[in-house]
Amino acid sequence: MISAIVRDGIDKSVAGGLVGIATAFVQESIEHMIPWMIVSAAVIICDLACGLRKSIIMGEQVRFSRAVRRTMGKMVTYFSFVFMVVMINKASGSRYDIDMYSCLMVCFLEMCSIISNILKPKGIELNIVEAFRLIFGKTLKVDKEDIKEVIKEEKK
Structure with missing residues (x-):
């Protein structure tokens, strides 16, 4: 009877300790992730604006719902990617700067799209x-x- 109570107490202590560690890990990751998410959102919104400008100049039909749907899809994909690489970076002890290089790669891809949208009407x-x-x-x-x-x- 007493050993069951002690074992139950140990199980709850270990679980409580793991929850605290996991909460701290996620909190640190989210704090580190916010600047990258802001940068990703800014680049995606610039791509949306340049894409709309290109479509209007070239006389293409612009449907607001389709443009927003594609932009939201990009945001979900890129934010998930940022979340993943930041968590991997934190789990690896922030030794390799995986998050920085991955997020810069995303920004580079979007910048190529922005440049293409600017040059295409010309x-x-x-x-x-x-x-x-x-x-x-x-x-x-x-x-x-x-x-x-x-x-x-x-x-x-």
Whole structure:
């Protein structure tokens, strides 16, 4: 009887201690996550604004519900991604800055979309794949003719 009471008390103490540790871990992660979420939201909203501007200039039909739905989908995806990488970074002891590099990658992807939305109405298409080939091929002595593939002007 007494051993059952002691065992129950130990179980509750361990559970209470784990809840405290888990709460502190999540709280630290959320505090670290907030700036990255603000940056992600700002970049996503800029992409929405540039996408709407591009559609209006090019005479495409703009449906508010569709634009907002796509933007909310991006926000959910990117916020989930930020949440995941911040938790991984905290769990690894913040040694590798996984969160910073991952969030900068997300911002880079959105910036490519923003630049594309700005250049598209002017008839300029930015080829990101060729840009990467040029950047990584720079160390391998890329010919100047290869640069022409990075930016293409569309014929109207």
